[in-house]
Every structure is written in C-alpha cells, then in structure tokens.
Amino acid sequence: MVETETVESQIRGYLDHLVVERGASTHTLAAYRRDLDRYRRHLDAAGVTDLGAVSEAHVEDFRAALSTADPEAGRRALAPSSVARALAAVRGLHRFSTRDGATPVDAAAAVSPPSPPRRLPKAVPVDRMIAMIEAAGGTETDTEPARLRDRAMLELLYASGARAAELIGLDVDDLDGLDRPEGGAVILRGKGGKERIVPLGRPACEAVNAYLVRARPALAVKGGPALFLNARGGRLSRQTLWNVVSAAARRAGLAPDVSPHSFRHSFATHLLDGGADIRVVQELLGHSSVTTTQVYTLVTVDTLREVWAECHPRAR
Structure with missing residues (x-):
C-alpha cells in the first residue's frame, strides 16, 4: 500500500x-x-x-x-x-x-491547460531602438555613474538578447575581450543554469568599458562581483532595470509597454530580418528547442508581407 x-x-x-x-x-x-x-x-x-x-x-x-x-x-x-x-x-x-512513490496515480495527467492566444513578440524598429539606447540616463537629475550604467545596460541588452534576470545576474568576470577590435563576448546563464557565450559588438563594448572605468568604481561601495550596481553598491534589481527601460522608452517617444524583454524580441527579429539562420538565433537566445525560436519568423514574415503589399504593382 x-x-x-x-x-x-x-x-x-x-x-x-x-x-x-x-x-x-x-x-x-x-x-x-x-x-x-x-x-x-x-x-x-x-x-x-x-x-x-x-x-x-x-x-x-x-x-x-x-x-x-x-x-x-x-x-x-x-x-x-x-x-x-x-x-x-x-x-x-x-x-x-x-x-516519488508518494501517490499511486497521477491525478493531473489528463488535465490539459488552456491554450493561450498566440501573441507575436513586439519588436522595436531599429531606429527607435537606437534612439531609446541613446536616451538612457538622459535626465539632468541622473548622476554620471547612473547615466553610464543605464547606457551600458541597454547596449548590452540589445547586443546580446539577454533576459532581464540574465543581465542583472552578470558578474564582471562574465565579460571578455571588451578592448579587442573585433568586439568581445559575454557569458549568459539562462534557465536551468545553462551557459551560453554571446558576442558583443563595438557599441556595447565601448559602453560597458566606459561604465567599468568611469562609473562602477563610484558605485562599488560594498565590493562584490556584480556587474551592474545600484546607488547603494548592491546588485541591481529587476524593478530598477524595468524602470530604466521605461524611462528611456518614454524619452524616446515609444509606447509605455516597452520592457526589458522587448530588447530580446528586437534582438531576435532584427537578426532574422538581416538574414541570420534560425538555428544560430536559437543558440544566441538560449532556447532549448528551435520551436520556441520560430515565433520570431512569423514577425519577419508579417514585415515582408507589409512591404510586398505596399510595393508590388499587383498587390492590390
């Protein structure tokens, strides 16, 4: 029994x-x-x-x-x-x-969850994404360390496609080769502790370097390995990251629903729009299955359809 x-x-x-x-x-x-x-x-x-x-x-x-x-x-x-x-x-x-042998029958095995409506990711256009990054830490009340930190965070979000938790969980030692002419790389730790290495371009490397040299020492009153710090010297919170993104989006004239995950959506969509192979995008995003990544292909197909509808002489 x-x-x-x-x-x-x-x-x-x-x-x-x-x-x-x-x-x-x-x-x-x-x-x-x-x-x-x-x-x-x-x-x-x-x-x-x-x-x-x-x-x-x-x-x-x-x-x-x-x-x-x-x-x-x-x-x-x-x-x-x-x-x-x-x-x-x-x-x-x-x-x-x-x-585990604690119960004889799995009572929930046959109960299926409801199918949520499929919502396509919202990608921010490239020009608006750049405007939002440049608007980071753009108020007169922001200190220089905060401005440099916020710019570095948004550059890194867009350059790597990191999740919010992955970004705030970064340590300084997770960065490599920021001074190399060809760009550096960052180690991201995703769901289940899985690690992946994502390359970084020059804009992200320069922004992170500026933060490390000119801003982080002023914030690091407690010491510790965390890359992005708050005003008290502790690791930055998810809520603070969200506030930084919302403020930058507002100053750039974007909709208020832009979130840290919007950077991840835009990262994937812009790569596919540029001709990247979906398997490469899968690896960069840290998806265990390519099926998860395929939702972004629907976004790019919609974009192609809009362009075709506007430009093809027999579209109407």
Missing part, C-alpha cells in the same frame, strides 16, 4: 526538488510557490488533505475556478496564460509525487 503525505509537505518536497535537481531560478520558484499555495487552499476547501486523495475531478475543478471570477470573494478570473502556468505547477507536483 502506498503511503500518502499531506499536500503541504508534498509541495515542500517538490519545491526542494525544483531547486536542488532542476536548478529552478528564484523567480520561477516564487511563481510555483504562489500557484501551489493557491492549489492547496482549493483542496483544503474541498476537504482534501493529502495528494493520494486527489482525483482528476479536483484538478479539473481547480482549473475551472482559476478561470472564473468570484466578486463576493474578491477573486478575478485569471488570463489563460496565468491559468496555464498554475496548471503546469500542479501537473509537475502530481508527476513528481507519483514518480
């Missing part, structure tokens, strides 16, 4: 598994913890206190509850993408529990 465990203890074991064996990031772990705590409360309300007693109907009810608003309880309906993320956490928990 298979022994059962409480839902709470099994969730703790699963989260430990994600950290130790899967190398989950702090951000991913926090999201899973929130979703699974919501699931635990849902099971508590149904009188279920151990995973061995969970049925497929319980999981289906949870998925339905996430998609349904409850004004009296002050609960809003989640977007399909948020429901899919929460259900992925639940499915992972049950799969882990079954493989």
Whole structure:
C-alpha cells in the first residue's frame, strides 16, 4: 500500500526538488510557490488533505475556478496564460509525487491547460531602438555613474538578447575581450543554469568599458562581483532595470509597454530580418528547442508581407 503525505509537505518536497535537481531560478520558484499555495487552499476547501486523495475531478475543478471570477470573494478570473502556468505547477507536483512513490496515480495527467492566444513578440524598429539606447540616463537629475550604467545596460541588452534576470545576474568576470577590435563576448546563464557565450559588438563594448572605468568604481561601495550596481553598491534589481527601460522608452517617444524583454524580441527579429539562420538565433537566445525560436519568423514574415503589399504593382 502506498503511503500518502499531506499536500503541504508534498509541495515542500517538490519545491526542494525544483531547486536542488532542476536548478529552478528564484523567480520561477516564487511563481510555483504562489500557484501551489493557491492549489492547496482549493483542496483544503474541498476537504482534501493529502495528494493520494486527489482525483482528476479536483484538478479539473481547480482549473475551472482559476478561470472564473468570484466578486463576493474578491477573486478575478485569471488570463489563460496565468491559468496555464498554475496548471503546469500542479501537473509537475502530481508527476513528481507519483514518480516519488508518494501517490499511486497521477491525478493531473489528463488535465490539459488552456491554450493561450498566440501573441507575436513586439519588436522595436531599429531606429527607435537606437534612439531609446541613446536616451538612457538622459535626465539632468541622473548622476554620471547612473547615466553610464543605464547606457551600458541597454547596449548590452540589445547586443546580446539577454533576459532581464540574465543581465542583472552578470558578474564582471562574465565579460571578455571588451578592448579587442573585433568586439568581445559575454557569458549568459539562462534557465536551468545553462551557459551560453554571446558576442558583443563595438557599441556595447565601448559602453560597458566606459561604465567599468568611469562609473562602477563610484558605485562599488560594498565590493562584490556584480556587474551592474545600484546607488547603494548592491546588485541591481529587476524593478530598477524595468524602470530604466521605461524611462528611456518614454524619452524616446515609444509606447509605455516597452520592457526589458522587448530588447530580446528586437534582438531576435532584427537578426532574422538581416538574414541570420534560425538555428544560430536559437543558440544566441538560449532556447532549448528551435520551436520556441520560430515565433520570431512569423514577425519577419508579417514585415515582408507589409512591404510586398505596399510595393508590388499587383498587390492590390
């Protein structure tokens, strides 16, 4: 007979598994913890206190509850993408529990997440991207160290296609060859701790060098290896990076929804527009599957279609 465990203890074991064996990031772990705590409360309300007693109907009810608003309880309906993320956490928990021998049956195996609407990445046009980079740290109240840091961050984001977490997680030793005429390189650590080396062009190298020589020493009051520092000398936060991007976008006259990830989208789209092979772009982005990268080809096809529609004499 298979022994059962409480839902709470099994969730703790699963989260430990994600950290130790899967190398989950702090951000991913926090999201899973929130979703699974919501699931635990849902099971508590149904009188279920151990995973061995969970049925497929319980999981289906949870998925339905996430998609349904409850004004009296002050609960809003989640977007399909948020429901899919929460259900992925639940499915992972049950799969882990079954493989670990804690439950005899995977109650969530047959419950499929909703299919979120496919949204194409928004790429910033090249000229607007350059204007945004040049607008970084452009206010009179910004100190020189902050201006140089912000310019270096945006140059590096666009040059490397780094995720926000990868950029703020950089250490000084992750950079190489910034003084070489042909450009340097940066080591990025992606999801699951996977490393990749991405080349950097001269604009990014010069901006980062200027920051390292003229700005970082003034910010590095605490010491430490972090590349990008805040005013207190600590590693820069995701929120600060977001604020820097939003401010630069606003000064460049771009829409307010431009985010650090917009730089990653633009990096990939502009490479493909320039004729880069999709497999090369896959490696540069750190995607484990080329299928993930293929969404950017849809963007470039749309661009080609617009140009064709405007320029071909038989387009209309």
